[in-house]
Amino acid sequence: MTAPDRAPLRRHRRNRVLLQVACVAVTAFMAVPLYLITLAAVSSRASLNAFPLSFLPTNLSLETLTAFLSSTGVVPSFGNSLIVGLWTLVLSLLIGVPAAYGLARTAFAGKEPYQLFLLFTRALPIVVLSVPLAQLFLTTGLYDTTYAVILLHTALSLPTTILICASVFLAVPVDVEEAARVFGCTPAQAFRQVVAPMALPGIAAAAIFTFVQSWNEVLAASILTLNRRTLPAQVLSSLGDSPLAYRFAGGFALVLPALLFIALMRRYLTNMWGSTIR
Amino acid sequence: MSDVVIEHLVKTYPGGTERATDDISLEIADGEFMVLLGPSGCGKTTLLRMIAGLELPDDGSIAIGGRDVTYQPAHKRGLSMVFQSYAVFPHRSVRDNIAFGLVMAKKDRAEVDRKVEWAADLLQLGRYLDRKPAQLSGGQRQRVAVARAIVMDADVLLMDEPLSNLDALLRLEFRTELKKIVQDLGTTTIYVTHDQGEALSLGDRVAVMRAGRIVQLGDPIDVYDSPADRFVGGFLGSPPMNFLAAKVDPDGARLHIGDDVVPAPPAARSHGGRDVLLGVRPENVEVSTERGDLTAHVEVVEPTGSAVLLTVDVGDEALKASAPATFRARPGDVVHLSFPAAALRLYDAETHAALTA
Numbered sequence: 001m002t003a004p005d006r007a008p009l010r011r012h013r014r015n016r017v018l019l020q021v022a023c024v025a026v027t028a029f030m031a032v033p034l035y036l037i038t039l040a041a042v043s044s045r046a047s048l049n050a051f052p053l054s055f056l057p058t059n060l061s062l063e064t065l066t067a068f069l070s071s072t073g074v075v076p077s078f079g080n081s082l083i084v085g086l087w088t089l090v091l092s093l094l095i096g097v098p099a100a101y102g103l104a105r106t107a108f109a110g111k112e113p114y115q116l117f118l119l120f121t122r123a124l125p126i127v128v129l130s131v132p133l134a135q136l137f138l139t140t141g142l143y144d145t146t147y148a149v150i151l152l153h154t155a156l157s158l159p160t161t162i163l164i165c166a167s168v169f170l171a172v173p174v175d176v177e178e179a180a181r182v183f184g185c186t187p188a189q190a191f192r193q194v195v196a197p198m199a200l201p202g203i204a205a206a207a208i209f210t211f212v213q214s215w216n217e218v219l220a221a222s223i224l225t226l227n228r229r230t231l232p233a234q235v236l237s238s239l240g241d242s243p244l245a246y247r248f249a250g251g252f253a254l255v256l257p258a259l260l261f262i263a264l265m266r267r268y269l270t271n272m273w274g275s276t277i278r
Numbered sequence: 279m280s281d282v283v284i285e286h287l288v289k290t291y292p293g294g295t296e297r298a299t300d301d302i303s304l305e306i307a308d309g310e311f312m313v314l315l316g317p318s319g320c321g322k323t324t325l326l327r328m329i330a331g332l333e334l335p336d337d338g339s340i341a342i343g344g345r346d347v348t349y350q351p352a353h354k355r356g357l358s359m360v361f362q363s364y365a366v367f368p369h370r371s372v373r374d375n376i377a378f379g380l381v382m383a384k385k386d387r388a389e390v391d392r393k394v395e396w397a398a399d400l401l402q403l404g405r406y407l408d409r410k411p412a413q414l415s416g417g418q419r420q421r422v423a424v425a426r427a428i429v430m431d432a433d434v435l436l437m438d439e440p441l442s443n444l445d446a447l448l449r450l451e452f453r454t455e456l457k458k459i460v461q462d463l464g465t466t467t468i469y470v471t472h473d474q475g476e477a478l479s480l481g482d483r484v485a486v487m488r489a490g491r492i493v494q495l496g497d498p499i500d501v502y503d504s505p506a507d508r509f510v511g512g513f514l515g516s517p518p519m520n521f522l523a524a525k526v527d528p529d530g531a532r533l534h535i536g537d538d539v540v541p542a543p544p545a546a547r548s549h550g551g552r553d554v555l556l557g558v559r560p561e562n563v564e565v566s567t568e569r570g571d572l573t574a575h576v577e578v579v580e581p582t583g584s585a586v587l588l589t590v591d592v593g594d595e596a597l598k599a600s601a602p603a604t605f606r607a608r609p610g611d612v613v614h615l616s617f618p619a620a621a622l623r624l625y626d627a628e629t630h631a632a633l634t635a
Contacts, residue, residue, distance in 0.1 A: 107292075175365035178332050181352040182359045183430070184382035189353075193382075197369045 034255060041065055041252035045245050068249030071242075077234035078253070081215060083146050084230055088153040088214040089207050092161045095154070097203065100165030101191070105174075115166075118159045126156070130223040137224060148224045153214040160213070161206050168202030169195065208265045212258045280343025280433040280466060282306040282329065287338035289324055298324040300490035301338070311460060311467045313481035313498075315474060317513065321490040322470045323438060329468060330436050331355050343433055353382075358432035362439040364423045366411045372398075373407040376425045383430075397425035400459065417448045424456070428463060435460070437469045441476060453479060474514045478502060486510050504623060508630035511557050511623070517587065520563070520597045523627065524556040533622075536593035538572040543622040545635045554633060555625040560587070562621035563599035567607075570614025576607050588613070 039057055040048060045067075047059035068074060103115065133152060137143040142151075172195050180190035196203075218232035225233060235250040242250075284304045290297050299321040306312045314322040327333040329340055331352030339348045347355050358379065366375050374381075376397055380390045398404045401421040411419050420440060427435060440456070441449045457480055460467050471477055477484045478498040486494045486501060486509075494506035505511035511519035524533045526542060530550040533542045546554075564570065565588060574590035574597070581587075586601045590613060599615065607613060624633040 173363065173365065175361045175363050176367060178330075178352070179359065179361055179365040179426075180367075180378070181332070182330055182355075182357060182436075183379035183426070184353045186351070186353055189382070194367055194369075198367075 034259075037248055037251045037255065040245075040248035041068075045243075048245060048248070064245040064249045065252070068246050068253065071238070071246065073229065073234050073238075074231075074253075077229045077231045080146055080149075080228055081231040082257070084149045084153060084221070085211045085214045087146075087150045088157060089211045091150065091154040092157045092210050093203065093207060096158050096161035096206070097165055099158075100162045101169050101195075103162065103166040104169035115163070118162055121155060121159055126217075126219045127223070130220045133220075134223055143224065144226050144228055146225075146228055149221050149228075149230060152220050152224060153217060156217070156220070157210040157213050161210055164206040164209065165199070165203055168199045168206070171202070172198045204265050208262055211261055215258050215261075216254070281308045281310075282434055282466060282468065283339075283341045284325075284329070285339045285341075287325065287328060287335050287340065289321075289328060289333065289335045291324075297321075297490045299328070299335070302490070302492060303338075304485060304492065304495070306466060306468060309464050309466055311469065311480060311482040313477040313484045314468065314470045314487055315472070315477040315484055315513075316487035317472055320487040322472075322487050325487075326436055326438055326468060326470045329434070330357055330359055356433050357436055358427040358430040358434070359436040360420075360423050360427045360438065360440040362442055364411075364416075364419045364443070366419050366422050366426070368411050371408055371410060372403060372414070372422050375411065375422050376403075376407075376429055378426060379430045393429040394425075397429045400428075401425045417444055417452065420444060420452070424459070428459065428465075433466065435463075435465045435467045437467065439471055439473075440469075442471070442473070456480070474516065478514070486513065504632065505557065506632050508555060508557070508625050511625075515559060517560050517598045517600075519557045519559050519623075521625070522556045522558070522592065522595055522597065524554050526550055526552050526554055526624075535572065538592075540571045540617045540622075541619040543619045543624065545624050545633055548635055549624065549633055552633075553627040555627050555630065556617075557623035557625055558617050558621060560598045560600040561585075562618060563597070564616040564618065565599050565601040565605060565607075566614045566616070567611075568614065570616040572615040572617075574613050574615050576609055576611045576613055579607055579609060590615070 039055070041064055042057065042060055042062065044059045044061035044063050047054065047061075048064075103111070108114075129152070133148075134143060137145075137148045142148045176198070177190050177195055180194040181187065185193055215230075216232060218230075218236050221230045221233040222236060229237065232254060235254065239247060239250070282305070284302060284306075287299050287302045288297060289299045302321070302325060304312075314325060316322045324333060328335050329342075331347065331350060331354075334349055339346060341347065342355065342357075367378065370378070373394055376394045377390050380393060385393075394407070395404075398407055401424060403418065403421055403425060406414060406418060411422060414422065420443070424440065427437075441453060444452060453476060460480075469476075469480060478501075481498050483496060484494075484498045484501050485492045486506075488509055494501055494510050501510065502514050505514060505519060508521060511521070522535055524535045526533055526546045526549050527539075528551045530547040531542055532539050533546065533554075533556060535556065572592055574592045576588055576590050577596070578589040579586060580589075581603070583603065585603050586605045586607070588599045588601055588605075588607060590597055590599060592615070597615075601607070625631065626633055
């Protein structure tokens, strides 16, 4: 008997190593900028100007962050961003979840074109939308309020919310819902008792997406507000004439809450992935 | 417990042109085990779903226990159902799954617990009550679905191919168990299947369906012994009934199959001189190496353990015969067949409907 040809095994091992390397590379691509911006935000001003820059947290200080937080308008705009993000999330789920359920569970004439049509809101550049909206909000007295931004962000996020949630509802088997109905649930109860809990992970994912979208949206927020700016709009407007430290701290402050929110919702996400991978 | 009366039920799915159920009428007695049997697309599941209230008929009526429920929503019908895909609630524990219907009906806590214990005991789920369905095997999930259905003490128990997702051995085992459970409960049961073995072994009566209509309704053994037409004979039995072209001789005493002659069944008397289709079950064909009415060539020999299944050529038609397990034959051998007259069924050569005396 000759020894088996081990070349396929070696190839298999090599591919596995290459896969690991690729994973590390992609992760680094995402993580390194986050690390650098965090490092810069928590370093002292002096160390930012030092050469060469240290890649380890050697000069920890809250000086940069406190300076950023105490600049005019930062704290209120932080609050505005939070309010806008959360209300956008609530409104878009309130409207989007029932719409998605309808799309997933009923057949109606023109369903395909309708789904495509939903995405048209995103086809228009935000600037094109914002200018007439600013006009409209000026006449209705909504200009320069968080409501204006909430309404626009909700409109912008609805297409994705609806399409994500519809695919989530499609993944909930119809029989399970029918079983609930046979065992005494009204359609509304069947939704609450059975469909909603099963769809929760997917809906959470849609919620995260909506929140982060709203948190990062800057253009419309800048156009529709003057004094009640969201954080990105505030940072953008003062970016040009601010010191380097302010920019790093601003970047950090923009990234952090979105990351925290994702970490908070992670339980639902892993739940979803855990149950699909099995 | 209740009877179910279905009258002239018509349903066409939106966008479809053919009727899924075509004017079906069926009475199911209180406590009866009725099996709806047929190939896929015959309308059996549609019929069950209309009884459950998951589909609404276009015309006709359904009454359960004398109460018209034709257009009532599912949750008001007081039914219970076992689904083909189990349809257990993945986010609830086994205990909460079984208790679901009782909790929805707002039964008091002690009664719910007692019922759940009883059903779990009956279906050997006691050890798994606190697990999630994902941690159970397919067979156990189906047990949960059955437990969830039987705790309801519903008027009518509906089952939609409950065994079809189980592997062969488990299916046989659970079939026996299911029959015993339903027997003990005495609930009116409507059971949908495409498996003729299940239909024959479980049902008090079997309704064989095809293209939206019931083609034969009766006691399982009668349906098996005297299929109402070629379709039923070909659908029931494994292997199914054999059909051979034959001609009744003028006095109706004998049948001519090609050049061979066999004694005719009593039903042939009134059909002298007619071209017919002769139906004979494989197990009724007597195979011998020495003598018989017909001569045949062995094509395939398939030992099944309990018998030997022979595929033979009679003239230019193929026929299956079930010989005793001890029968020895090889492809190419010549064997002799006899058909006991009492086991022969005659069908119209054109319409394929059974011919009776």
